[in-house]
Amino acid sequence: MILQRQTKQKQIVLQALTELNHPTATAVFNRVHSEHPTVSRATVFRVLKQADQNGSILRLSFARGEDRFDYNPTPHYHVRCNICGCVSDVKMPYLTDLEQAVEDACGYRVYSHDVEFKGVCPDCQAGEKA
Amino acid sequence: MILQRQTKQKQIVLQALTELNHPTATAVFNRVHSEHPTVSRATVFRVLKQADQNGSILRLSFARGEDRFDYNPTPHYHVRCNICGCVSDVKMPYLTDLEQAVEDACGYRVYSHDVEFKGVCPDCQAGEKA
DNA sequence: ATCGTTAAAAAGACTAAGTACTATTAAATG
DNA sequence: CATTTAATAGTACTTAGTCTTTTTAACGAT
Numbered sequence: 368m369i370l371q372r373q374t375k376q377k378q379i380v381l382q383a384l385t386e387l388n389h390p391t392a393t394a395v396f397n398r399v400h401s402e403h404p405t406v407s408r409a410t411v412f413r414v415l416k417q418a419d420q421n422g423s424i425l426r427l428s429f430a431r432g433e434d435r436f437d438y439n440p441t442p443h444y445h446v447r448c449n450i451c452g453c454v455s456d457v458k459m460p461y462l463t464d465l466e467q468a469v470e471d472a473c474g475y476r477v478y479s480h481d482v483e484f485k486g487v488c489p490d491c492q493a494g495e496k497a
Numbered sequence: 498m499i500l501q502r503q504t505k506q507k508q509i510v511l512q513a514l515t516e517l518n519h520p521t522a523t524a525v526f527n528r529v530h531s532e533h534p535t536v537s538r539a540t541v542f543r544v545l546k547q548a549d550q551n552g553s554i555l556r557l558s559f560a561r562g563e564d565r566f567d568y569n570p571t572p573h574y575h576v577r578c579n580i581c582g583c584v585s586d587v588k589m590p591y592l593t594d595l596e597q598a599v600e601d602a603c604g605y606r607v608y609s610h611d612v613e614f615k616g617v618c619p620d621c622q623a624g625e626k627a
Numbered sequence: 628a629t630c631g632t633t634a635a636a637a638a639g640a641c642t643a644a645g646t647a648c649t650a651t652t653a654a655a656t657g
Numbered sequence: 658c659a660t661t662t663a664a665t666a667g668t669a670c671t672t673a674g675t676c677t678t679t680t681t682a683a684c685g686a687t
Contacts, residue, residue, distance in 0.1 A: 374664060407665065410664080430558035459602050481612070481613050487606045500683095507635090522673075538674095542675075640677075
């Protein structure tokens with residue numbers, strides 16, 4: 368593993384990530400930029416990318432839209448609201464046995480999987496009634 | 498439902514889709530363009546988008562990479578090879594009961610879900626040994 | 628069949644997420 | 658403190674995808 372230096376910018380970016388709810392890279396940049404205008408956009412993208420490759424955060428790729436990030440690197444599932452676009456964690460056990468089933472079904476060696484649920488969040492459900 | 502006209506370009510694009518394995522929009526364009534140079538790139542994207550919205554094909558959004566398309570609109574799962582990038586269908590029952598579990602767990606009303614498995618395809622497994 | 632309406636197409640400009648590049652800065656380590 | 662080199666700032670670049678304008682053609686109505 369290559370040396371990775373601990374820098375102020377990294378701390379700032381990863382701290383901002385913990386303060387936001389499954390943000391996009393741009394959302395992280397906006398947050399960072401408001402308090403630390405000298406931190407560049409490229410740095411935000413680079414730090415998030417490196418942290419994902421480290422396994423210290425998660426990068427979520429949803430249909431129709433830019434990637435989002437989760438400071439919790441433990442594999443878990445997500446739901447996204449079709450209306451407001453917000454994303455929430457799903458508190459449900461991770462179905463590791465699915466991967467074995469896929470290996471048997473199609474001959475791939477399977478290392479991971481992701482599930483994206485789509486629906487309407489509680490807030491938007493309330494809004495629909497009004 | 499708005500009127501949708503049947504055009505030659507649509508036929509050409511959707512025919513090309515059936516001849517390719519989970520292609521990207523650009524791959525569909527390349528195929529179409531080789532035989533029908535007058536069909537524009539924008540048309541390929543528009544036709545694929547409309548067909549997805551119709552529900553007559555599937556748009557697959559994978560982590561790290563452009564969207565892919567599947568002429569089979571029936572919900573089903575996919576595996577992607579981390580090495581060559583190819584995508585295959587997974588012949589496994591669609592887990593509709595998962596959606597109910599998510600509704601109970603997080604209060605969303607859930608309408609659909611997608612699963613993306615990641616691993617190494619049989620061809621690349623063979624290549625690794627050599 | 629052909630006419631009129633208008634959805635859809637062609638061609639190319641545009642947008643924006645993400646990456647690459649280059650000169651410069653600043654962590655880590657002895 | 659000096660050296661090494663990862664990381665940063667700033668900007669250019671790439672490209673999947675969309676939008677715009679003008680033109681073409683699908684299809685219901687006459």
